[in-house]
Amino acid sequence: MNIHHLRASMSAMLVPGLVSGLVCAVLALGVHDARADEWHTSSSLVGGSKYGENFERYDYVNPDAPKGGTLNSTVLGTFDSFNPYIVQGTPAAGLVQFGGGLLYDTLMEQATDEGSVSHPLVAEAYKYPDDFSTATYRLDPRARWHDGQPITAEDVIWSFQTLKANSPMYNRYYENVTEAVKISDREVEFRFDQKGNRELPKIMGDLAVLPKHWWEGADAKGNKRDITRSTLEPPLGSAAYRIKSFKPGAEIIWERVPDYWAAKLPVKVGRENFDIRRYRYFLDNNAAWQAFTKGGFEDVNSENSARRWMTVYDFPAVKSGDVIRKEFKSNARANMQGFIMNTRRPLFQDRSVREALSYAFDFDTINRTQSFGLNTRINSYFMGSDFASGGLPQGKELEILEKYRDKLPPELFTKEFALPRFDTPQAERQILRDAVALFKQAGWEIRDGRMVNVETGKPFSFEILETRQDAEPTISPFIEMLRKIGVTATLRIVDTSQYINRVNDFDYDMITMVLPQSDSPGNEQRDYWSARAAETPGSRNYSGIKDPVIDALVDRVIFASDRDDLIAATRALDRVLLWNYYVVPQFTRPDVWLAYWNKFGMPEKQPEYIGADIDSWWIDPEKEKALAAKHQSAN
Numbered sequence: 035m036n037i038h039h040l041r042a043s044m045s046a047m048l049v050p051g052l053v054s055g056l057v058c059a060v061l062a063l064g065v066h067d068a069r070a071d072e073w074h075t076s077s078s079l080v081g082g083s084k085y086g087e088n089f090e091r092y093d094y095v096n097p098d099a100p101k102g103g104t105l106n107s108t109v110l111g112t113f114d115s116f117n118p119y120i121v122q123g124t125p126a127a128g129l130v131q132f133g134g135g136l137l138y139d140t141l142m143e144q145a146t147d148e149g150s151v152s153h154p155l156v157a158e159a160y161k162y163p164d165d166f167s168t169a170t171y172r173l174d175p176r177a178r179w180h181d182g183q184p185i186t187a188e189d190v191i192w193s194f195q196t197l198k199a200n201s202p203m204y205n206r207y208y209e210n211v212t213e214a215v216k217i218s219d220r221e222v223e224f225r226f227d228q229k230g231n232r233e234l235p236k237i238m239g240d241l242a243v244l245p246k247h248w249w250e251g252a253d254a255k256g257n258k259r260d261i262t263r264s265t266l267e268p269p270l271g272s273a274a275y276r277i278k279s280f281k282p283g284a285e286i287i288w289e290r291v292p293d294y295w296a297a298k299l300p301v302k303v304g305r306e307n308f309d310i311r312r313y314r315y316f317l318d319n320n321a322a323w324q325a326f327t328k329g330g331f332e333d334v335n336s337e338n339s340a341r342r343w344m345t346v347y348d349f350p351a352v353k354s355g356d357v358i359r360k361e362f363k364s365n366a367r368a369n370m371q372g373f374i375m376n377t378r379r380p381l382f383q384d385r386s387v388r389e390a391l392s393y394a395f396d397f398d399t400i401n402r403t404q405s406f407g408l409n410t411r412i413n414s415y416f417m418g419s420d421f422a423s424g425g426l427p428q429g430k431e432l433e434i435l436e437k438y439r440d441k442l443p444p445e446l447f448t449k450e451f452a453l454p455r456f457d458t459p460q461a462e463r464q465i466l467r468d469a470v471a472l473f474k475q476a477g478w479e480i481r482d483g484r485m486v487n488v489e490t491g492k493p494f495s496f497e498i499l500e501t502r503q504d505a506e507p508t509i510s511p512f513i514e515m516l517r518k519i520g521v522t523a524t525l526r527i528v529d530t531s532q533y534i535n536r537v538n539d540f541d542y543d544m545i546t547m548v549l550p551q552s553d554s555p556g557n558e559q560r561d562y563w564s565a566r567a568a569e570t571p572g573s574r575n576y577s578g579i580k581d582p583v584i585d586a587l588v589d590r591v592i593f594a595s596d597r598d599d600l601i602a603a604t605r606a607l608d609r610v611l612l613w614n615y616y617v618v619p620q621f622t623r624p625d626v627w628l629a630y631w632n633k634f635g636m637p638e639k640q641p642e643y644i645g646a647d648i649d650s651w652w653i654d655p656e657k658e659k660a661l662a663a664k665h666q667s668a669n
Contacts, residue, residue: 073159073172077142077236079150079554080597092147094639095304095650101290103633103653104310108322108332110501111530112283112315115264119201119242121538121572123264124531126286127313128275132203134242136288136311137271141171141190142239143301146649147641149366149553152239153301156185156272162235169235170223178295179245179272187216192246194224200262202572204241206560210234210592230593233556245270274306287312304637307652317529319502327351329631329665334648337627340405341507347629355632356661362626364645367418370549373498373512373618378568378578379543381496385443388615390472393465394515395618398456404507409621411453415611416551417622421604423612425450430602434590435609438583446613453619466519473519485520495522496543501533505546508620538572546620547576555604559588563611577616584610633658 076083083089091097107127115123118131128136142160145151157171177185194214197204210231215223224238248270249261259265268277274297278289288311296302314331316322325331327349337343343359351357375382375391382388397411414422427435427447435442454465470480477488485494498509506525513523523544528536536542549562560567565580567573587607594600611617626645635654640646 071161071163073161075159076151076153077160077239078148078152079233079236079556083145083148083151083153089153089300091300091303092305092641092650094147094637094641094647096635096637096652097304099304099307099635099637099650099652101307101652102309103307103655103658104312105308105648105653106331106333107311107313108325109313109315110319110322111317111534113286114266114283114531116266116269116277117261117264119197119204120262120264121202124534126280127315128277128286128288128311131201132207132242133240134273136275137269137273137277138242138244139177139185139272139296140239141241141243144240145301145643146647147643149643152236155296155299156190156243157239160235160239165229166226166232166235167229168223168225169238170217170221171238173220173222175220176295177272179248179270180276180291181248181270183245183247185243185272186246187219187222189243189246190214190222190241191216192249193244194241196244196249196261197242202567202570203561203574205570206564206567206573207237207240207557208234209557209560211238228593230595231557232594232596233554233592237557243272245272274302275311278310283315285312285314305647305649307649319504326629327357329356329661333633334628334630337629339504339507340408340623342504343627344406344408351631352629354664356664357629358632359627359629362628362640362645363642364624364626365642366644367416367551367553369551369622370412370415370417370617370619371622372412372546372620373544374547374576375544375616375618376540376542376576376578377580377616378540379496381494381543384476385614386472386476387478390469390476390519391516391521392615392618393454393469393472394519394521395512395620396456396462396515397453397621400508400511401621405621409623412619412622413451413453413612415549415608416555416604418624419551419553420601421551421555421608423451423605423609427606427609430599431605431609434587434603434606438586438610441583442610443613446609451609451612466515470519480520483520484522493522494520495524498523498525498544498546499533499536499542500525500527500546501530503527509546512618537576540571540576540578545576549574549617555600555607556592559591559607563588563607579614579616581610581614631661633661 109127113124113126115125116129117123118125118129134140139155141155141157142152143155145153154174156173156177158174160169160171162169173185173187179185191214198208210226210228211224212227213225215225217223226234249259252258253267266282274291274294275288276291278287280286290306290309316325322332326335329351347359352359375388377383401407401409416422456462456465473485478485478494479488486492509525513525516523537545561574563575563579563584565585567575568578568580587603587610590603591600591607594603628646633653634651636651
């Protein structure tokens with residue numbers, strides 16, 4: 035799974051590039067030209083890296099990019115912790131729930147320009163037997179903490195044990211990993227409880243390595259540190275940045291480590307160029323937007339709304355050329371984005387009800403009237419990839435599904451999954467009739483203009499929880515369409531911290547969320563769909579799915595025998611998820627839209643896999659000086 039797209043703040047979840055390496059790519063899934071139990075310096079789940087054995091740096095970076103300057107960013111909400119790996123607290127920007135973020139290095143880092151490819155960082159190589167029962171990582175002897183102490187096998191083992199015990203995401207990601215054992219001073223072997231999990235040896239490289247000696251030590255007051263609790267003591271790290279200063283809940287400033295041990299590794303060449311990364315917190319996105327338009331608070335703004343992209347970028351700095359709008363091409367797959375129904379609530383436990391609610395989202399009108407026709411309706415959890423289901427099930431996918439036929443919706447086998455289209459003036463009337471009929475099947479009917487339960491008379495009403503004011507143009511038409519069939523839905527906007535806490539505790543009726551997928555679905559699927567994840571606070575099973583068939587299909591994906599088997603198993607999982615209507619799919623767009631103040635130099639091309647790698651940009655002193663002069667004269 036590609037984890038590095040996940041960002042530090044909750045806004046990343048409504049959305050999601052690092053690498054280090056030396057030589058050759060390796061077998062992990064669907065590649066048969068490398069022998070197991072030999073040391074490999076890069077890994078791939080979809081074939082060899084395009085760099086082969088001559089990987090010296092990314093082909094898009096400027097190896098002579100200058101270091102220096104400040105990258106300013108804004109974040110919504112607040113923060114109260116520097117420990118992102120527990121459910122408690124709200125982590126500061128720059129820290130991530132999975133992976134190392136700005137502070138910690140991982141064993142290996144995932145590539146910015148290739149899907150499902152990783153290269154060495156803390157570990158210089160890894161190996162595994164041909165039954166995929168273990169994975170052994172060999173540490174780079176140069177790897178150091180910011181205090182100069184070496185990163186050790188004990189650090190790796192302690193990190194694995196600690197993160198699996200305390201992080202819901204790591205716990206399910208490494209569910210089949212039973213222990214980490216020191217083989218030598220530089221080698222750690224991870225042992226698995228099952229064979230044939232072809233992805234698992236490779237994704238052990240996603241493990242963030244934490245400093246055992248620091249976390250087991252005491253703070254300046256002599257108090258013993260506790261990684262199971264939140265903290266505002268800046269932790270010791272190993273990555274390119276460390277915390278320079280902070281104002282709790284308001285600002286955090288990261289500084290580049292000048293003697294960073296990995297600075298000259300091939301994937302670090304030409305990257306991580308900013309001396310300072312400053313994050314300022316705002317209570318709402320309108321204030322953050324105003325700060326961006328004035329300059330000095332946010333240097334790069336990522337735009338997700340087609341309506342805003344086409345209508346609001348007309349402020350003076352854009353007209354003068356001080357702010358540049360640019361579209362970056364991306365070939366990364368689309369993520370599922372939609373209204374997620376919490377089936378822990380009795381209101382959403384009937385599939386007919388969930389299907390009826392899905393009918394009430396008029397994508398076509400919203401796309402035409404608000405989005406200038408720039409968006410595409412999502413029709414798969416794995417849209418844009420070989421893993422997306424389509425048509426009727428056939429071949430190996432059908433063979434997998436036949437085993438569960440009596441537990442699946444019959445139409446899954448006879449009809450192609452399709453969401454209703456509001457493409458004619460008459461369409462709305464018929465679609466809403468169909469929705470009312472589905473409600474009737476589930477024991478609901480319209481009385482005096484309200485959808486009520488036939489037995490109890492209780493009205494059908496629910497709340498959509500949000501943290502972004504600019505989500506209203508998408509949500510309000512959905513609410514209005516539901517009103518036409520007697521369903522009462524209300525929008526409640528809360529601050530970011532409250533939103534994070536409520537989502538972690540599954541305390542909501544419906545939320546909007548993005549469910550990112552990778553080029554090689556695998557162990558992370560447990561965190562999305564498993565019954566165990568549904569009961570674990572902080573998991574990404576936002577829908578609360580507890581279905582034995584889906585659990586079985588997730589295992590079928592994880593233990594796929596080869597690439598073709600993985601495709602068939604994932605399509606089967608996708609189809610079952612779609613036909614159970616856990617999510618009202620919204621829309622997607624293939625390109626990355628960025629608006630940025632004209633203070634940067636950047637490589638001529640950017641990696642099309644992720645669209646844009648801001649870590650490969652740098653501050654251009656002359657451009658920055660010109661901007662400062664304009665700002666001073668304007669004031």
